[in-house]
Amino acid sequence: MDLFLLKKIISLMIMPLSIIILLLIIAIIFYRLKPKLSFWALFTATTLLFLSTFPPLSDNIMAALEDNYPAFTRSNQPVDYIIILGGVHTSVQGLPATSELKSSSLERLVEAVRIYRLHPEAQIITSGFADGDVSSNAEKVKQAAILLGLPKNKILTENFPQNTEEEAQLIAPRVLNKNVVLVTSANHLPRAMAYFQRYGVNAIPAPASPWVKSNGLTSWAYYVPNAKKLQQTTTVWYEALGRIVQWFNR
Template sequence: MDLFLLKKIISFMLMPLSIILLLLFIAMLFYRLKPKLSFSSLLLATTLLFFSSFAPLSDTLMTPLENNYPAFTKSEKPIDYIIILGGAHRSAKGLPATSQLKSSSLARLVEAVRIYHLHPEAQIITSGYASDDESSNAEKVKQAAIILGIPKHKILTENFPQDTEEEAQLIAPRVLNRNVVLVTSASHLPRAMAYFKKYGVNAIPAPASPSVKDNGQKSWSYYLPHVTKLQQTTGAWYEALGRIVQWLKS
């Protein structure tokens, strides 16, 4: 089996929702044979679902990942490259490229466009492979960037990196000793910065769309479980696993 696919399968199985579904399956399977095991699995699944969807806990897990770097402000020096790390999309005929991007990719693109308007001298590098789609993420983000007003000749694509480390490996030779901005999701940025530094690139961090936006005011609904917080917890856990793997490799 391909190592990259195996890594994806393992990480998927370790996600909160996958564990919850496994516990529920065990609860149903042993409902009559082992009632105590069934009840314990059901209780554990319910507890994990509640706390994974509970905003105070989810925000506590995510905030340390997202608060490592401030929002990008105009650089005193000219910017040579703005790198947009790969996200996800789904090609669909009849929809503009901006609507084919999933939320993480769209947020990264919007942040890169904002930075480009501050530094129109820069070139943009989009990155990301095709997976099972007809188009690479790098190409789809390029199409969306053109729709948003970025000149086509200002965009370069890296169509083959499958993960963050491969992106750093492939892009680093092009941008060494240049003034570079690295754009990715706020929670993903610490891991991405470490990989690019490993390959000799001291980039300026540009966090895109942090999910925790605390203005100090919280209504009663904040303390109710919510599906978006389950997604946020999953993202925090995914990044934690990624950083463990990164640490083991180093």
């Protein structure tokens, strides 16, 4: 089996929802054979589900990732490159490229467009492989960027990196000793910055669209578990696992 595919399967299996489903299956199977095991599996699944969907907890652990870097304002020096790290898309005939991008890719692109308006001297590098699609994510983001008014001749693509480390490896030789802005999701930025620093690139961080946007005002509904927070907690879980792998591979 392909190593990249194996990593994806393993990561999916250890996500919160997968663990909850596994525990519920265990609770059902051993309901009569081992009632105590069944009870603890059900109790653990319920507890994990509650904690994963509880907004104050989910927001606090996500904020710990997202609060590492402030929003990009303007560089004191001319910017040579704006790097947009790869995300996810689905090519669908009849849809514009902007609609084919999943939310994380679109958010990164919008942030990059904003930065380009501040620094039109910069070249843009899009990144990301096809992942089974007919087009690479780098190419799809480029198409969407052109639709949003960025000049085609200012956009370079890296079509083959499959993960953040490969993006850093492939892009670093081009941007060494340049003034570089690194755009990715706010929760992903600490891991991305560490990889680029490993390969000698001291980029300016540009966090895109943080999950947690707090103005200090909350209502009673904020303390009610909801499904969106499960997705948010899963994202934190995924990034935490990525940081652990990054630490072991130093």
